[in-house]
Amino acid sequence: xxxxxxxxxxxxxxxxxxxxVSVLIFAAVRLMPGGFAETVLGPFATPEQKAExxxxxxxxxxxxxxxxxxxxxxxxxxxxFSMISRQPVGAELLARLPITAELTVLAVxxxxxxxxxxxxxxxxxxxxxxxxxxxxxxxxxxxxxxxxVLGSLVVFVFSRYALGxxxxxxxxxxxxxxxxxxxxxxxxAVLSVFxxxxxxxxxxxxxxxxxxxxxxTAAVGRGESPWSIVRHHILRNAATPVVTLIGTxxxxxxxxxxxxxxxxxxxxxxxxxxQAVGRRDYAVVQAGxxxxxxVFIVMNVLIDLLVGAIDPRLGVMxxxxx
Amino acid sequence: MSLLSVRNLVxxxxxxxxxxxxxxxxxxxxxxxxxxxxxxxxxxxxxAVGRLLPRAARRTEGxxxxxxxxxxxxxxARLRHLRRKHLGFVFQxxxxxxxxxxxxxxxxxxxLGRGGDVRxxxxxxxxxDPRVLRAYPHQLSGGMAQRVAIAMAMATSPDLLVAxxxxxxxxxxxxxxxxDVIFTLAAEAGTxxxxxxxxxxxxxRRCDRVAVMYGGRVVExxxxxxxxxxxxxxxxxxxxxxxxxxxxxxxxxxxxxxxPPVLTGPSPGCAFAPRCAFAEDRCAHERPAPVRVREQDxxxxxxxxxxxxxxxxxxxxxxxxxxxxxxxxxxxxxxxxxNTTEVTx
Numbered sequence: 001x002x003x004x005x006x007x008x009x010x011x012x013x014x015x016x017x018x019x020x021v022s023v024l025i026f027a028a029v030r031l032m033p034g035g036f037a038e039t040v041l042g043p044f045a046t047p048e049q050k051a052e053x054x055x056x057x058x059x060x061x062x063x064x065x066x067x068x069x070x071x072x073x074x075x076x077x078x079x080x081f082s083m084i085s086r087q088p089v090g091a092e093l094l095a096r097l098p099i100t101a102e103l104t105v106l107a108v109x110x111x112x113x114x115x116x117x118x119x120x121x122x123x124x125x126x127x128x129x130x131x132x133x134x135x136x137x138x139x140x141x142x143x144x145x146x147x148x149v150l151g152s153l154v155v156f157v158f159s160r161y162a163l164g165x166x167x168x169x170x171x172x173x174x175x176x177x178x179x180x181x182x183x184x185x186x187x188x189a190v191l192s193v194f195x196x197x198x199x200x201x202x203x204x205x206x207x208x209x210x211x212x213x214x215x216x217t218a219a220v221g222r223g224e225s226p227w228s229i230v231r232h233h234i235l236r237n238a239a240t241p242v243v244t245l246i247g248t249x250x251x252x253x254x255x256x257x258x259x260x261x262x263x264x265x266x267x268x269x270x271x272x273x274x275q276a277v278g279r280r281d282y283a284v285v286q287a288g289x290x291x292x293x294x295v296f297i298v299m300n301v302l303i304d305l306l307v308g309a310i311d312p313r314l315g316v317m318x319x320x321x322x
Numbered sequence: 323m324s325l326l327s328v329r330n331l332v333x334x335x336x337x338x339x340x341x342x343x344x345x346x347x348x349x350x351x352x353x354x355x356x357x358x359x360x361x362x363x364x365x366x367x368x369x370a371v372g373r374l375l376p377r378a379a380r381r382t383e384g385x386x387x388x389x390x391x392x393x394x395x396x397x398x399a400r401l402r403h404l405r406r407k408h409l410g411f412v413f414q415x416x417x418x419x420x421x422x423x424x425x426x427x428x429x430x431x432x433x434l435g436r437g438g439d440v441r442x443x444x445x446x447x448x449x450x451d452p453r454v455l456r457a458y459p460h461q462l463s464g465g466m467a468q469r470v471a472i473a474m475a476m477a478t479s480p481d482l483l484v485a486x487x488x489x490x491x492x493x494x495x496x497x498x499x500x501x502d503v504i505f506t507l508a509a510e511a512g513t514x515x516x517x518x519x520x521x522x523x524x525x526x527r528r529c530d531r532v533a534v535m536y537g538g539r540v541v542e543x544x545x546x547x548x549x550x551x552x553x554x555x556x557x558x559x560x561x562x563x564x565x566x567x568x569x570x571x572x573x574x575x576x577x578x579x580x581x582p583p584v585l586t587g588p589s590p591g592c593a594f595a596p597r598c599a600f601a602e603d604r605c606a607h608e609r610p611a612p613v614r615v616r617e618q619d620x621x622x623x624x625x626x627x628x629x630x631x632x633x634x635x636x637x638x639x640x641x642x643x644x645x646x647x648x649x650x651x652x653x654x655x656x657x658x659x660x661n662t663t664e665v666t667x
Binding site: 212213214215217218219220221222223224225232233236237310311312313 | 369372374376402403404405406407409410411413415418419420421422423424432433458460471474475478
């Protein structure tokens with residue numbers, strides 16, 4: 001019963017969030033300076049030409065009427081057609097989604113596999129005086145260097161010198177998995193630098209926080225080995241902030257993928273949306289942002305469920321006494 | 323040879339000195355109560371026994387021998403072995419000292435290893451409800467959680483159990499039961515107890531010997547009845563007179579005047595001198611050496627002179643019902659923030 005209440009509550013609030021996002025994005029794309037007509041027809045078009053184009057796409061109607069039409073179509077699963085390529089947006093997004101998803105999954109995997117052990121290790125090995133300066137510098141650098149700078153640098157270095165990995169080309173996963181991985185590894189690496197740094201730092205802070213807990217002192221006092229203490233008492237208790245972070249970062253990485261896909265010329269969702277924004281392709285931008293919002297919402301529900309499973313005090317069913 | 327031997331132990335935190343040459347002996351099978359105000363170094367002494375001090379703590383001088391092994395000079399693996407085999411700890415915060423994300427049964431099994439009888443060990447601390455095994459620590463009451471912690475600490479039948487105010491966070495009705503469990507189990511296993519406490523009457527009733535701490539030193543130690551009934555150190559006398567639970571009706575409680583010291587380095591003389599009614603010149607400049615008064619070891623220049631002149635109201639006779647925890651005598655100095663315990667040690 002309680003679980004049902006929780007799920008229906010979450011579904012309602014998710015729907016409300018999506019609706020809010022759809023209003024915002026619908027308004028935002030129309031508020032961008034340089035409308036669709038100007039972008040397509042160029043600076044020398046006459047007002048009559050612009051008006052005719054706008055009428056053809058229904059852009060002359062009041063915004064709320066346009067919104068109503070669009071919302072009704074979206075609710076029916078129809079995201080409309082790209083105003084530039086005349087292709088259905090839904091199908092195009094679906095075809096490009098696997099590339100972005102692969103990129104994100106690789107980057108998240110790298111953050112978990114490298115960031116978490118790095119954080120645990122630096123926390124457990126930390127000395128009371130000094131130390132950790134190198135780690136802080138590295139993670140600070142990893143957090144603050146933007147993806148387009150690092151990405152451009154990597155593209156330059158790998159295209160200028162033959163280092164064994166190609167940039168600027170892409171092979172579908174289904175055709176040749178090994179070649180696909182070879183083309184994805186650099187963009188995934190660039191994308192993951194940020195999340196590895198944040199994950200390592202958050203893990204370190206979380207573990208440091210758990211290390212001072214009395215139950216860790218108690219375990220040390222029982223003569224448990226450091227490895228046993230990390231495995232049994234630290235990992236799970238430090239996991240809550242890290243899982244929360246990785247969840248939000250996953251959604252955030254989709255945003256980072258925009259830039260990385262663009263820099264590395266990968267035909268993913270990100271580059272599609274970047275191009276669409278440049279050309280004021282309203283239908284594509286709206287669908288893309290709605291998709292991103294949907295991913296955020298799903299990730300947040302997943303985080304809540306996972307955190308509840310990790311820490312019995314925070315669960316959906318918490319409060320029930322034994 | 324004593325089981326535990328603390329010799330001239332000096333422990334420093336960044337700016338404060340927690341122990342200023344503490345000395346203590348505990349024999350096999352004996353129970354020793356350590357009493358003193360907050361900030362007197364009780365907890366530091368208890369943690370030092372298992373080298374469980376916060377990372378910021380430094381051993382400046384002295385040594386701790388457990389079963390003849392120098393705790394502070396052992397390599398990590400030998401230290402772990404020593405903790406597993408000889409030592410058990412029970413802490414003040416019962417729920418906090420259990421892993422919040424692990425079921426009680428799993429935590430016990432982790433300690434007992436494969437083939438350990440979890441039910442039996444819970445039964446020994448008088449927890450017979452099998453639901454406890456499936457519960458998480460936050461679902462237990464403080465008294466239940468402390469029994470679980472005791473079961474875990476006593477599962478290996480250690481030679482020495484260090485109990486750092488194990489009942490201070492509990493309701494007064496539960497307090498006696500939990501204390502009973504600890505002392506009964508320890509007596510069965512032949513385990514020595516180092517009982518750190520504010521509760522003078524309880525210590526008087528349960529412990530064989532008492533060590534009184536002040537300013538990071540053990541200023542008086544000896545048989546419990548002697549130390550608390552006929553103190554030989556002016557501080558012990560003052561402490562005993564200020565314990566509310568011990569006072570008979572109509573007897574005025576006398577707070578110890580002044581406040582406990584916060585040391586930043588070695589105390590030049592007797593740390594209690596500024597608050598002591600009997601202090602003379604040399605007390606402020608000369609560190610007192612141990613003297614023997616009756617059956618007590620005392621750190622006081624005037625101990626011999628004051629023999630039989632100090633009085634205290636604490637009688638070792640049982641006091642019923644359970645006593646109330648005495649309030650701290652004076653605002654306690656802020657203890658150094660606990661830092662990360664060294665897991666690698």
